[in-house]
Every structure is written in structure tokens, then in C-alpha cells.
Amino acid sequence: MRDFWKNALRDLGKIGVAYIIITVGIWLVFMILIPQLIMFDYSLRPMLALRDIGGPKDVWTLKNYIVFFTNKLHMAIFFKTIWSSFIVTLVALAICYPIAFYLAKVVRGGKVGLLMLGLIIPYWINELLRLFAWQLILADSGILNQLLILLGIIVDPINFRAGNGAVILGMTYAYILFMVFPIYNVMESLDRNQLDAARDLGASWLRIHRRIVMPHAKPGIAVGCTMTFMLAAGTVAAPQLLGSPSSFWFTQVINTNFECANWNQGAAYATVLMLLCMIFMFIMLKIFKVGLKELTQ
Amino acid sequence: MGQDVEIADVSMRFGDFYAARDINVHIEAGEFFSFLGPSGCGKTTLLRLVSGFMDPTKGQIKIGGKDMIGIGSNNRPTAMIFQNLALFPLMTVMENIGFGLEVRGMPKVERIKKVEELIELVDLFGTGNRYVSELSGGQMQRVAIARALAVNPAVLLLDEPLSALDLKLRHHMRAELRNIQRRTGVTFIYITHDQTEALTMSDRVGVMSIGKLEQVAVPDVIYNNPATAFVASFVGETNRLQGTISNIDGEYAVLNTASGPFSCKNPQRMSKGEEGTIFIRPETVFMTKESNASNLLACGIQNLSFEGAYAVVTLKTEQGQLLTMRLNNDGTAPSVKADENVNVTFNRENAFVLKNGDSSSA
Amino acid sequence: MKSSKSIFRIVVGAYLALFFAYMFLPLIFMTIIAFNANEVPQITPWKGFTFMWFGELAKDEQMWKALLNSFIVAFSVVAISVPIGLGGALLLTRLQFKARDFVYGVLVSPILTPGIILGISTFLFWDSYMNVPGGLWTAILGQATFITSYCMLLIMSRAQRFDLTQEEAAFDLGASHRQVFWKITLPFLRPALISSVALAFMQSFDNYNTTLFAIGVEQTLPIYIGTKLRSFISPAMNALAVVFIALTIIGAITYEYRRRRELIKIR
Numbered sequence: 044m045r046d047f048w049k050n051a052l053r054d055l056g057k058i059g060v061a062y063i064i065i066t067v068g069i070w071l072v073f074m075i076l077i078p079q080l081i082m083f084d085y086s087l088r089p090m091l092a093l094r095d096i097g098g099p100k101d102v103w104t105l106k107n108y109i110v111f112f113t114n115k116l117h118m119a120i121f122f123k124t125i126w127s128s129f130i131v132t133l134v135a136l137a138i139c140y141p142i143a144f145y146l147a148k149v150v151r152g153g154k155v156g157l158l159m160l161g162l163i164i165p166y167w168i169n170e171l172l173r174l175f176a177w178q179l180i181l182a183d184s185g186i187l188n189q190l191l192i193l194l195g196i197i198v199d200p201i202n203f204r205a206g207n208g209a210v211i212l213g214m215t216y217a218y219i220l221f222m223v224f225p226i227y228n229v230m231e232s233l234d235r236n237q238l239d240a241a242r243d244l245g246a247s248w249l250r251i252h253r254r255i256v257m258p259h260a261k262p263g264i265a266v267g268c269t270m271t272f273m274l275a276a277g278t279v280a281a282p283q284l285l286g287s288p289s290s291f292w293f294t295q296v297i298n299t300n301f302e303c304a305n306w307n308q309g310a311a312y313a314t315v316l317m318l319l320c321m322i323f324m325f326i327m328l329k330i331f332k333v334g335l336k337e338l339t340q
Numbered sequence: 341m342g343q344d345v346e347i348a349d350v351s352m353r354f355g356d357f358y359a360a361r362d363i364n365v366h367i368e369a370g371e372f373f374s375f376l377g378p379s380g381c382g383k384t385t386l387l388r389l390v391s392g393f394m395d396p397t398k399g400q401i402k403i404g405g406k407d408m409i410g411i412g413s414n415n416r417p418t419a420m421i422f423q424n425l426a427l428f429p430l431m432t433v434m435e436n437i438g439f440g441l442e443v444r445g446m447p448k449v450e451r452i453k454k455v456e457e458l459i460e461l462v463d464l465f466g467t468g469n470r471y472v473s474e475l476s477g478g479q480m481q482r483v484a485i486a487r488a489l490a491v492n493p494a495v496l497l498l499d500e501p502l503s504a505l506d507l508k509l510r511h512h513m514r515a516e517l518r519n520i521q522r523r524t525g526v527t528f529i530y531i532t533h534d535q536t537e538a539l540t541m542s543d544r545v546g547v548m549s550i551g552k553l554e555q556v557a558v559p560d561v562i563y564n565n566p567a568t569a570f571v572a573s574f575v576g577e578t579n580r581l582q583g584t585i586s587n588i589d590g591e592y593a594v595l596n597t598a599s600g601p602f603s604c605k606n607p608q609r610m611s612k613g614e615e616g617t618i619f620i621r622p623e624t625v626f627m628t629k630e631s632n633a634s635n636l637l638a639c640g641i642q643n644l645s646f647e648g649a650y651a652v653v654t655l656k657t658e659q660g661q662l663l664t665m666r667l668n669n670d671g672t673a674p675s676v677k678a679d680e681n682v683n684v685t686f687n688r689e690n691a692f693v694l695k696n697g698d699s700s701s702a
Numbered sequence: 703m704k705s706s707k708s709i710f711r712i713v714v715g716a717y718l719a720l721f722f723a724y725m726f727l728p729l730i731f732m733t734i735i736a737f738n739a740n741e742v743p744q745i746t747p748w749k750g751f752t753f754m755w756f757g758e759l760a761k762d763e764q765m766w767k768a769l770l771n772s773f774i775v776a777f778s779v780v781a782i783s784v785p786i787g788l789g790g791a792l793l794l795t796r797l798q799f800k801a802r803d804f805v806y807g808v809l810v811s812p813i814l815t816p817g818i819i820l821g822i823s824t825f826l827f828w829d830s831y832m833n834v835p836g837g838l839w840t841a842i843l844g845q846a847t848f849i850t851s852y853c854m855l856l857i858m859s860r861a862q863r864f865d866l867t868q869e870e871a872a873f874d875l876g877a878s879h880r881q882v883f884w885k886i887t888l889p890f891l892r893p894a895l896i897s898s899v900a901l902a903f904m905q906s907f908d909n910y911n912t913t914l915f916a917i918g919v920e921q922t923l924p925i926y927i928g929t930k931l932r933s934f935i936s937p938a939m940n941a942l943a944v945v946f947i948a949l950t951i952i953g954a955i956t957y958e959y960r961r962r963r964e965l966i967k968i969r
């Protein structure tokens with residue numbers, strides 16, 4: 044420990060060490076840890092009138108969590124959120140894996156830059172606008188209905204936004220590119236000679252992917268899946284813009300709680316959502332056998 | 341002008357591992373001093389202790405008589421030339437050389453003048469505005485030297501500065517370094533694992549084994565009178581015969597080996613019954629027709645390899661011991677062929693017995 | 703052999719074409735609508751080419767207010783996230799300590815946390831414990847929580863390639879810690895710092911989920927868009943989308959260009 048400070052001061056100087064401690068300290072304590080803890084604390088307290096706060100009724104309780112687990116509707120919404128985020132993740136993986144591989148290892152030269160740009164532009168366009176585009180497409184007088192009517196498949200426009208389909212469709216579109224880049228990044232570091240060597244030895248494409256490309260791309264796949272799942276499960280915008288008023292999503296339930304000023308209940312629901320994303324991340328780490336360190340590289 | 345460097349009882353420990361142990365040496369002002377030793381023996385560590393990148397676990401370092409412990413590298417009168425040069429890639433040659441002056445707050449006009457002098461000193465005309473990545477290996481080397489000299493150091497520390505250069509350039513730069521050292525009078529502490537480099541350039545050489553300073557002496561003493569078995573086997577080619585001392589005769593000793601008794605010098609004053617190794621340089625072994633000379637070895641010639649100025653002969657004694665010797669290509673050497681049987685001998689003045697030390701790493 | 707290869711090519715080509723159509727057609731569709739004189743934001747019926755929706759957008763006071771807020775928030779986030787990200791990067795690349803991996807995990811965790819959680823927790827902390835009501839300030843802090851992680855990762859990836867002997871050389875030549883930092887370390891990190899400024903700005907400017915919960919009654923541009931899109935949709939929103947898309951394309955091209963130049967320099 045003494046060595047640590049001695050080395051730190053020698054390498055970075057007093058001001059340097061102070062700078063690091065102050066900046067990281069503020070971030071870690073006041074922006075990451077304390078807000079999280081306070082949210083957790085909120086979730087463990089009952090909603091009280093202002094005058095009761097700090098009084099004898101202000102005790103820790105699991106009531107907010109019990110409310111959640113006993114509310115059939117909210118549980119159903121929660122599970123809907125899980126499985127639809129899962130579907131979004133799977134679809135994104137299936138679509139993006141070939142794209143990432145093609146971009147990283149097949150195509151060469153100037154074409155790469157153009158294709159990259161083709162991915163970066165939609166990736167950078169605001170999430171709301173991406174969802175808005177689908178709002179327009181799926182509207183009653185939208186282009187999809189118009190097309191189907193023109194082709195004589197339907198007579199009256201379909202209300203696409205009635206069920207959950209529109210939200211899932213929109214989430215997939217909005218978050219799919221969060222899958223491409225992590226996978227692309229790891230695949231790029233794969234040595235092309237390995238592929239050539241494997242092909243030389245007569246391995247089929249399927250085999251090459253199973254034995255060489257996939258194992259190498261594991262950390263990227265894990266990041267992509269974690270990010271996509273987290274974004275899909277945590278999106279407020281997709282259900283707001285594409286969901287039907289009759290079918291709520293979990294983030295909307297949280298939102299409603301806050302709008303009704305039941306912050307404690309909302310905090311409990313938010314904590315549940317956070318736990319869900321953490322559990323999903325750890326499952327990904329386990330499945331792909333990668334460390335948190337590799338995850339964010 | 342140079343200053344002297346005193347390293348007294350210095351040890352440096354990393355965890356449980358001693359990279360330097362009880363090092364004692366006094367380097368004179370204006371001296372060209374080399375540390376010679378195998379890779380990983382702690383040479384760089386020693387240099388970093390002198391330059392102040394770290395402080396020793398134990399011991400004292402004095403430069404120009406002043407205690408340096410606790411003083412950072414930016415306040416010591418030393419300048420270092422790094423093993424990888426560590427030039428600043430985002431600066432031009434002039435900015436690199438002028439860096440030390442700039443941080444000292446020297447006005448620009450004066451600085452440029454000084455930098456131009458240095459460019460002249462190290463022969464770098466016309467490269468001043470280039471970036472270091474646009475230079476050749478030898479030019480980068482010179483920039484590093486000029487950059488270090490710019491701050492008028494009393495002691496210049498050089499960490500294997502020539503190891504990355506090709507042979508021809510290395511030879512050239514050796515001469516140049518020696519030249520610069522003479523002209524500037526700065527104390528040079530030079531690190532190398534190349535013995536030729538150490539022996540040809542230095543006023544004195546310190547030979548190191550793992551963490552230990554084995555001998556400090558002028559080059560010819562290092563070569564002709566190594567103090568320890570490690571030095572004898574690390575510096576130069578040598579033949580070894582192991583045995584037990586059977587007799588002492590003044591400065592000389594007689595050693596009983598598998599190939600018979602041999603007489604040689606006894607610099608470590610070993611006594612009767614001690615185990616030791618006789619070291620004989622290949623160039624001091626010669627062939628003889630006399631069959632009753634002392635220190636006689638009957639051998640078969642196993643291999644002859646012609647190297648131009650001389651041939652290297654590999655001999656095998658009847659007991660299976662291998663020896664090498666040299667035959668000078670000056671017309672005086674007897675002509676021999678492989679598989680011939682010959683008698684070889686050596687002068688007891690040219691051989692010495694030393695205690696068996698750890699010479700495995702040599 | 704040859705025919706199987708060309709079939710493979712066709713399949714790949716078709717796949718790519720479909721994928722990019724999927725990516726771009728909705729955006730193109732949205733763009734075209736911005737120029738249709740039709741009150742209802744749809745392509746059909748086409749009532750003629752017009753710029754009037756842009757005019758309408760420009761008349762919207764609320765939009766300008768939100769835009770101004772967005773700039774204030776984004777600049778503040780940059781001012782917070784980049785210096786802290788630098789501190790974090792230095793901590794994790796320059797200092798050796800046992801809990802390093804753990805600290806690393808905690809510092810990148812905001813990236814892996816849903817944005818709404820960050821918004822909620824920031825709001826709860828500041829609003830009820832520090833008596834700072836939700837507003838631009840809480841939005842800034844909520845966003846900066848995770849944007850700082852991005853900045854840190856960006857700066858770290860460059861800092862890891864730094865050759866430390868350069869700093870030693872500078873010390874050895876007499877430089878102080880301050881001089882070493884400004885003349886050696888910072889110039890080396892500069893490209894990463896510039897990238898992280900750009901990244902932080904864009905992330906902040908685009909953020910919806912975190913901001914929504916942290917900002918209270920104020921509006922940034924995404925919040926404004928979100929509110930509009932939930933109520934009555936006018937083609938003026940398409941006009942706004944067109945502006946966003948145009949800026950994004952310019953941004954993406956410059957970014958990609960810079961990145962390539964940087965890559966070439968390294969090699």
C-alpha cells in the first residue's frame with residue numbers, strides 16, 4: 044500500500060494523483076453508487092405522506108416488491124418484456140452475425156468504408172426518429188397498409204399497432220446495430236490466415252464458423268446480446284410510440300408509478316428491471332465464458 | 341564536465357527477487373565505464389537507480405559527492421539514453437533535442453543556437469525539421485544522444501544504445517560515442533551484454549552476474565586476470581578443466597584433473613585439497629612435438645574450421661574432454677588434418693585456477 | 703466450382719441488399735414525407751413538393767427552447783464527462799492496485815444499466831436528498847454518469863498504447879510532472895480526447911431514456927420530439943427528422959474519415 048502511493052506520486056505527481064482521486068471519486072460516489080443506493084433505499088420504504096417521512100411509519104419493508112410479485116397483470120407484463128427482449132436479441136444476432144463477418148473478413152478494400160458508413164449512419168440516427176419511421180409505416184394510412192390494399196391482399200387497413208408486434212418490430216429495427224459493431228470489432232482481430240488454413244484442410248464453412256470464428260467472436264457476441272437485451276428491456280420510447288394503449292410494457296408501468304407520484308413503488312420496479320438486466324448479463328458471461336473485462340473492450 | 345558516481349552497498353529488491361545485491365563501485369569523473377553482463381542480470385535496474393526512476397531498497401548513490409536518494413530523475417545531473425531510445429514521436433528532431441532546454445525555460449533564440457550546435461556535434465545536418473519516424477536507425481540514435489547531451493549532464497547513462505543497429509553502423513557509432521565522450525568530458529556509464537563493445541570502448545568494465553557485481557577492472561585485466569569463474573567464462577572464449585588442487589608452489593598451483601596434473605596461476609590463493617577449474621584461453625594453447633613438456637595433453641583433432649585470419653581447432657583428449665585452440669594463418673602454424681593425433685600444451689603463466697562458482701548462466 | 707461460387711455471391715449480395723434496404727427504406731420514406739404538402743404525414747396522397755413543414759418547424763418556439771436546452775446539456779455533459787473519463791482512464795491504465803478489475807467493473811457498469819434506471823436514480827438522489835429539483839442539471843448528471851464510461855473506455859484504449867519510457871525520458875531531461883503531462887502525455891492522448899468530446903456530445907444530444915426521467919418538466923430536443931410524437935403528428939416532425947438525418951450523415955462521414963486517418967497513422 045505504501046508502495047502504491049509512492050509509485051503513484053512518483054509517476055503522476057501530487058496534482059495528477061489528486062486529479063484522479065477527485066474526478067473518479069465524484070463520479071463513483073455521487074453519480075454511480077449513491078444514486079443507485081438511494082433508489083434501492085426508496086424501493087424498500089413505503090409511500091408516505093410528507094409529514095410521515097422520518098416518522099415511525101418510515102421503516103424498511105419489502106411491501107413494494109410484494110406488490111409487484113402479487114400483481115398478476117404486472118408480472119405478465121414483466122414476462123412479456125423478458126421474452127420480447129429475448130426475441131429481439133435473437134433476431135438481431137441472427138441478422139447481424141453474417142453482416143459482421145462479411146464486413147470484417149470477406150470484403151476488402153474501399154468497399155469496407157462505404158459499407159461501414161452504411162451502418163454508422165442509421166446507428167447514429169436518433170432512436171426516436173427510427174421508431175417514428177416505423178410509426179409512419181405501420182399507421183392506418185401508412186405505406187404498408189396502402190401496399191397491401193393495392194395488392195388486393197386486404198380491403199380494410201389493419202391496425203398493426205394493436206398487439207405487441209409493432210413494438211417488437213420497432214425495437215428490433217432501433218437496436219439491431221448495437222449487435223453489429225461489437226461482433227465486427229472482435230471478428231476484425233481474427234487472423235485471416237486461420238480461416239484460409241482451415242479451408243485448406245477441407246473444413247466446411249459451417250465447421251469453420253463453429254470451430255474458429257464463433258469461439259473467437261464470443262466476447263463480441265456477449266456484448267452485443269447484453270446491449271441489445273438491455274436496450275430492448277429498458278426502452279421507454281418504443282412502447283410509447285408504437286405500443287397500443289391497451290397493452291402496457293414494463294417501462295411504462297414504471298413511468299406510470301412516477302407519474303402517480305408513487306416513487307417508492309416505481310423505484311422497486313426499476314430495481315427489478317435492473318436486476319433482470321444484470322442477471323441476463325451474467326448469463327451471457329457464463330454462456331460465452333468471457334470476463335467482464337473482455338466484455339467492454 | 342563529468343562528475344563521479346558512487347554506488348555504495350546498493351541493493352534493489354522486487355518482491356523476493358534481488359535484481360541488484362550489495363553493489364559497490366566508484367565511477368570516476370570523466371570515465372567511460374561499462375557494465376557488462378548477460379540479459380536479465382540487473383544492468384538496466386542499476387542504471388535506473390542512478391538516474392532516479394526508482395530508489396534502492398538499501399544503500400547509497402552519490403553523484404559529485406551529493407547524496408541522490410529521494411531526489412527525482414528530473415533533479416539529478418544525469419541524462420539517460422534508453423534501450424528503446426524513447427524519442428518523442430510527435431516532435432521534430434529539433435524539438436526533441438531542445439526538449440530539456442525548453443522545460444528549463446531557456447529562451448527560444450538561445451535554444452535554437454544550442455540545438456544547432458548539438459546537431460553539428462552528432463552529425464545530423466538537414467534533419468532538424470523532420471519527425472523522428474522519418475529517420476534511419478542510426479540517425480535516431482544520434483538524436484537520442486544529442487537530446488541527452490543538450491541538458492549538459494554530468495553523467496550520461498546509456499542502456500544498450502547500439503543493440504538495435506546493424507553491425508557496420510554499430511562499429512561506426514562505437515567510435516563516435518568514444519569520440520563524443522572524449523570531447524565533452526562527461527562521465528559515461530554504458531550498459532551492454534556485448535563483451536567486445538565493453539572491452540574496446542571502456543576505461544573500466546564492471547562485470548555482472550545475476551544481481552551481483554563480480555569484478556571491476558580495466559579491460560585487459562578483465563580478460564587476462566578474471567577474478568571469478570563467472571568472469572572467466574563470460575568474457576571471451578575459454579577452455580575449462582576441473583580438478584582438485586594437489587600442490588601449491590608460490591603463486592602457482594598444481595591441479596589434478598581427469599586428464600592429468602596441470603600447473604597454473606593461483607590468483608585466488610586457493611589451498612591444497614580445494615576443488616577448482618583451470619581456465620585456458622584458446623589462443624594460448626599451442627601444439628608441441630616435445631613429449632615430456634609440462635602441461636601436456638594428448639589429443640585427437642576432432643574438427644578444423646577455417647575462419648580467415650585463423651583456424652579454430654576442436655580437440656578431444658583421451659579422456660573425452662573437449663578443448664579449442666587457434667592456429668594463426670601466418671605461415672608459422674603446423675599443418676594438421678582432422679583425425680590426426682597431436683600433443684598440445686600451454687604456459688602456466690597463461691592459465692589460472694579459480695573457485696567453482698555459478699558460471700552456468702555464462 | 704465456379705457456379706457455386708457465383709451462387710454464393712448472389713446470395714450474399716441479396717442478403718446485403720435486403721439488410722441495407724431494411725436499414726434505409728424507413729428513413730428514406732420518412733424523409734420524403736417531409737416534402738409532401740399533405741397535412742397527414744404520409745406519402746399518399748402526394749399533394750405536391752413543399753418546404754412549408756420546415757417553415758412550420760422553425761416557427762415552433764418550443765422547439766427552439768428545447769434545442770437550446772439540448773445544447774446546454776450536451777456542452778455540460780462534455781465538460782463533465784471528458785475530464786472525469788480522463789481521470790478514470792489514468793486510474794485504470796497508470797496505477798497498479800489489487801481491486802483494479804473490480805473498480806473497472808463498477809466504472810463501466812453505467813453502460814450496461816438501462817438508461818431509465820440512471821435517470822430515475824439520479825432524479826431521486828438530487829431531488830429528494832440534495833433538494834435540487836429535476837431539471838437540466840439532473841439531466842446533465844444522469845447522462846454524464848454513463849457517457850463518462852464511454853469516454854473513459856475511448857481514452858483508455860489509446861492510453862494503453864502509450865510508451866511509458868517517453869514520460870521517463872522527459873522527467874530525465876528535467877521536466878516537472880506538469881510539463882510531462884502537457885507536453886508528452888496530453889499530446890499523445892489528444893486524438894482520443896477529441897473523439898470523446900464528439901462522442902459525448904452526440905450521446906447527450908440523442909439521449910431520451912435517461913433524460914426523460916431526470917429532467918422534470920424541462921425539455922431537450924429528444925424529449926420534445928417524444929412528446930410531439932405521442933400526441934398529434936405533423937409533417938413538421940418529418941422536417942425535423944430530415945435535419946437530424948442530414949447532420950448525422952455529415953457527422954458520421956467526418957468521424958469515419960478521422961478514424962481512418964488515425965488508423966493509417968498508427969500502422
Ligand SMILES: Nc1ncnc2c1ncn2[C@@H]1O[C@H](COP(=O)(O)OP(=O)(O)OP(=O)(O)O)[C@@H](O)[C@H]1O
Nearest residue numbers: 354358359377378379380381382383384385386533
Ligand atoms: N519493476 C520490476 N518489477 C519486478 N521485477 C523487475 C522489475 N524490473 C526488473 N525486474 C527484474 O529484474 C531483473 C533484472 O532486470 P533488468 O531489466 O535490470 O535486466 P538487464 O540486465 O537490463 O537485462 P537486458 O539485457 O535483457 O536488458 C529481471 O529478472 C527482471 O525481471
Ligand SMILES: [Mg+2]
Nearest residue numbers: 383384423499
Ligand atoms: Mg536492460
